[in-house]
Amino acid sequence: DQQVKQNSPSLSVQEGRISILNCDYTNSMFDYFLWYKKYPAEGPTFLISISSIKDKNEDGRFTVFLNKSAKHLSLHIVPSQPGDSAVYFCAASVVAYKYIFGTGTRLKVLA
Protein backbone atom coordinates (compact mmCIF):
# COMPACT_ATOMS: atom_id res chain seq x y z
CA ASP A 1 0.00 0.00 0.00
CA GLN A 2 1.93 2.98 -1.32
CA GLN A 3 0.54 5.97 0.56
CA VAL A 4 2.85 8.44 -1.15
CA LYS A 5 3.29 8.12 -4.89
CA GLN A 6 5.59 9.73 -7.37
CA ASN A 7 4.28 8.45 -10.65
CA SER A 8 6.98 9.88 -12.87
CA PRO A 9 10.21 7.96 -12.39
CA SER A 10 12.15 10.45 -14.49
CA LEU A 11 11.95 13.95 -15.93
CA SER A 12 14.20 15.87 -18.32
CA VAL A 13 14.15 19.65 -18.49
CA GLN A 14 16.20 22.20 -20.36
CA GLU A 15 18.42 24.47 -18.30
CA GLY A 16 16.66 27.72 -17.41
CA ARG A 17 13.18 26.24 -17.75
CA ILE A 18 10.80 25.21 -14.99
CA SER A 19 10.95 21.74 -13.46
CA ILE A 20 7.71 20.45 -11.96
CA LEU A 21 7.85 17.35 -9.82
CA ASN A 22 4.61 15.80 -8.65
CA CYS A 23 3.57 13.76 -5.67
CA ASP A 24 0.20 12.22 -4.78
CA TYR A 25 -0.87 10.83 -1.44
CA THR A 26 -3.78 8.80 -0.21
CA ASN A 27 -3.91 9.47 3.53
CA SER A 28 -5.94 12.60 4.25
CA MET A 29 -4.46 12.67 7.76
CA PHE A 30 -1.02 13.65 6.49
CA ASP A 31 -0.33 17.14 7.77
CA TYR A 32 3.29 17.83 6.96
CA PHE A 33 5.14 17.33 3.71
CA LEU A 34 8.77 17.58 2.70
CA TRP A 35 10.87 17.42 -0.43
CA TYR A 36 14.36 15.99 -0.49
CA LYS A 37 17.05 15.88 -3.13
CA LYS A 38 19.43 12.95 -3.32
CA TYR A 39 22.69 12.60 -5.18
CA PRO A 40 24.24 9.17 -5.71
CA ALA A 41 26.10 7.77 -2.70
CA GLU A 42 24.76 10.52 -0.43
CA GLY A 43 21.88 10.76 2.00
CA PRO A 44 18.81 12.80 1.08
CA THR A 45 19.18 16.56 1.51
CA PHE A 46 16.22 18.51 2.85
CA LEU A 47 14.91 21.07 0.37
CA ILE A 48 11.62 22.52 1.49
CA SER A 49 8.59 21.65 3.58
CA ILE A 50 4.96 22.64 3.85
CA SER A 51 2.37 22.29 6.54
CA SER A 52 -1.19 21.35 5.66
CA ILE A 53 -2.43 24.73 6.86
CA LYS A 54 -0.69 26.33 3.88
CA ASP A 55 -1.05 25.84 0.16
CA LYS A 56 2.27 27.31 -0.91
CA ASN A 57 5.76 27.70 0.46
CA GLU A 58 8.63 29.34 -1.35
CA ASP A 59 12.38 29.27 -0.79
CA GLY A 60 14.51 30.82 -3.48
CA ARG A 61 14.16 28.85 -6.69
CA PHE A 62 12.03 26.20 -4.97
CA THR A 63 8.29 26.44 -4.43
CA VAL A 64 6.06 23.71 -3.06
CA PHE A 65 2.33 23.75 -3.75
CA LEU A 66 -0.17 21.72 -1.76
CA ASN A 67 -3.66 20.88 -3.01
CA LYS A 68 -5.33 19.12 -0.11
CA SER A 69 -8.59 18.42 -1.90
CA ALA A 70 -6.69 16.62 -4.66
CA LYS A 71 -4.18 15.11 -2.21
CA HIS A 72 -1.44 16.39 -4.44
CA LEU A 73 1.72 18.36 -3.97
CA SER A 74 4.25 19.61 -6.43
CA LEU A 75 7.73 21.06 -6.36
CA HIS A 76 8.59 23.79 -8.83
CA ILE A 77 12.20 24.65 -9.56
CA VAL A 78 12.70 27.89 -11.48
CA PRO A 79 15.05 28.34 -13.21
CA SER A 80 16.39 24.81 -13.42
CA GLN A 81 20.15 24.39 -13.30
CA PRO A 82 22.35 21.42 -14.22
CA GLY A 83 23.29 21.06 -10.54
CA ASP A 84 19.64 20.32 -9.80
CA SER A 85 20.02 16.96 -11.54
CA ALA A 86 19.31 14.41 -8.82
CA VAL A 87 16.59 12.14 -7.49
CA TYR A 88 13.80 14.02 -5.70
CA PHE A 89 11.70 12.41 -2.98
CA CYS A 90 8.54 13.70 -1.42
CA ALA A 91 7.64 12.59 2.09
CA ALA A 92 4.56 12.97 4.24
CA SER A 93 3.80 12.53 7.91
CA VAL A 94 0.75 12.29 10.12
CA VAL A 95 2.75 12.29 13.33
CA ALA A 96 5.87 14.35 13.83
CA TYR A 97 8.32 11.49 13.68
CA LYS A 98 7.11 9.07 11.03
CA TYR A 99 7.60 9.98 7.40
CA ILE A 100 6.41 8.01 4.41
CA PHE A 101 8.51 8.53 1.31
CA GLY A 102 7.62 8.27 -2.34
CA THR A 103 9.75 6.25 -4.72
CA GLY A 104 11.47 9.28 -6.18
CA THR A 105 11.70 11.11 -9.50
CA ARG A 106 15.03 11.39 -11.29
CA LEU A 107 15.43 14.92 -12.66
CA LYS A 108 17.90 15.60 -15.41
CA VAL A 109 18.55 19.20 -16.32
CA LEU A 110 20.06 19.49 -19.76
CA ALA A 111 22.62 22.20 -20.42
Place this chain on the structure above:
Amino acid sequence: DTGVSQDPRHKITKRGQNVTFRCDPISEHNRLYWYRQTLGQGPEFLTYFQNEAQLEKSRLLSDRFSAERPKGSFSTLEIQRTEQGDSAMYLCASSPIRGQFFGPGTRLTVL
Protein backbone atom coordinates in the same frame (compact mmCIF):
# COMPACT_ATOMS: atom_id res chain seq x y z
CA ASP B 1 29.23 19.69 14.05
CA THR B 2 27.87 20.36 10.61
CA GLY B 3 25.49 17.47 10.10
CA VAL B 4 24.55 13.88 10.72
CA SER B 5 27.45 11.46 10.36
CA GLN B 6 27.38 7.71 9.87
CA ASP B 7 30.07 5.10 10.14
CA PRO B 8 31.08 3.09 8.22
CA ARG B 9 30.04 4.41 4.82
CA HIS B 10 30.33 0.98 3.26
CA LYS B 11 30.24 -2.51 4.73
CA ILE B 12 30.66 -5.79 2.94
CA THR B 13 29.98 -8.89 4.96
CA LYS B 14 29.29 -12.55 4.50
CA ARG B 15 25.89 -14.02 5.15
CA GLY B 16 25.45 -15.01 8.76
CA GLN B 17 27.82 -12.40 10.17
CA ASN B 18 26.76 -9.62 12.53
CA VAL B 19 27.23 -5.96 11.62
CA THR B 20 26.87 -2.75 13.58
CA PHE B 21 26.43 0.76 12.23
CA ARG B 22 26.83 4.02 14.09
CA CYS B 23 25.01 7.31 13.68
CA ASP B 24 25.98 10.64 15.25
CA PRO B 25 23.10 13.09 14.97
CA ILE B 26 23.21 16.86 14.95
CA SER B 27 24.04 17.63 18.56
CA GLU B 28 20.98 19.69 19.50
CA HIS B 29 18.52 17.25 17.91
CA ASN B 30 16.73 14.98 20.36
CA ARG B 31 15.00 12.88 17.70
CA LEU B 32 16.82 10.20 15.76
CA TYR B 33 15.56 7.90 13.03
CA TRP B 34 16.79 4.90 11.09
CA TYR B 35 15.63 4.16 7.55
CA ARG B 36 16.47 1.56 4.96
CA GLN B 37 16.58 2.29 1.26
CA THR B 38 16.79 -0.21 -1.56
CA LEU B 39 17.27 0.45 -5.24
CA GLY B 40 14.38 2.29 -6.85
CA GLN B 41 12.60 2.90 -3.56
CA GLY B 42 12.33 5.76 -1.17
CA PRO B 43 13.63 5.48 2.39
CA GLU B 44 11.55 3.11 4.54
CA PHE B 45 11.09 3.91 8.21
CA LEU B 46 12.71 1.44 10.60
CA THR B 47 12.72 3.00 14.04
CA TYR B 48 12.63 6.24 15.99
CA PHE B 49 14.19 7.54 19.20
CA GLN B 50 13.32 10.52 21.26
CA ASN B 51 16.35 11.06 23.44
CA GLU B 52 17.27 7.56 24.64
CA ALA B 53 13.78 6.10 24.35
CA GLN B 54 12.94 3.97 21.33
CA LEU B 55 9.35 4.98 20.69
CA GLU B 56 8.49 3.07 17.57
CA LYS B 57 9.81 0.13 15.65
CA SER B 58 8.61 -0.81 12.17
CA ARG B 59 7.38 -4.27 11.30
CA LEU B 60 10.23 -4.22 8.78
CA LEU B 61 12.58 -4.66 11.70
CA SER B 62 12.82 -8.37 12.40
CA ASP B 63 14.19 -9.80 15.62
CA ARG B 64 17.63 -9.83 14.03
CA PHE B 65 17.68 -6.04 14.11
CA SER B 66 18.28 -4.00 17.22
CA ALA B 67 18.88 -0.30 17.68
CA GLU B 68 20.08 1.59 20.71
CA ARG B 69 20.68 5.15 21.73
CA PRO B 70 22.06 4.68 25.22
CA LYS B 71 22.80 8.27 26.22
CA GLY B 72 20.43 10.06 23.92
CA SER B 73 23.25 11.08 21.62
CA PHE B 74 24.72 8.63 19.10
CA SER B 75 22.84 5.51 18.03
CA THR B 76 23.82 2.07 16.83
CA LEU B 77 21.94 -0.31 14.56
CA GLU B 78 22.96 -3.95 14.77
CA ILE B 79 21.95 -6.68 12.37
CA GLN B 80 22.58 -10.22 13.54
CA ARG B 81 22.98 -13.22 11.23
CA THR B 82 22.85 -11.06 8.13
CA GLU B 83 20.99 -12.29 5.07
CA GLN B 84 21.39 -11.26 1.45
CA GLY B 85 18.04 -9.48 1.64
CA ASP B 86 19.55 -7.11 4.20
CA SER B 87 21.70 -5.54 1.49
CA ALA B 88 20.59 -1.92 1.33
CA MET B 89 21.52 1.63 2.24
CA TYR B 90 20.88 2.30 5.92
CA LEU B 91 20.14 5.93 6.57
CA CYS B 92 20.09 7.80 9.84
CA ALA B 93 18.34 11.14 10.31
CA SER B 94 17.86 13.54 13.18
CA SER B 95 15.50 16.40 13.83
CA PRO B 96 14.57 19.01 16.41
CA ILE B 97 10.79 18.77 16.09
CA ARG B 98 9.65 18.42 12.51
CA GLY B 99 11.58 17.78 9.37
CA GLN B 100 14.54 15.44 9.20
CA PHE B 101 18.19 15.83 8.29
CA PHE B 102 19.85 12.77 6.88
CA GLY B 103 23.33 11.41 7.15
CA PRO B 104 25.23 10.03 4.15
CA GLY B 105 24.14 6.47 4.87
CA THR B 106 25.90 3.14 5.28
CA ARG B 107 25.75 0.88 2.26
CA LEU B 108 25.59 -2.76 3.34
CA THR B 109 26.38 -5.57 0.95
CA VAL B 110 25.79 -9.11 2.17
CA LEU B 111 27.53 -11.74 0.06
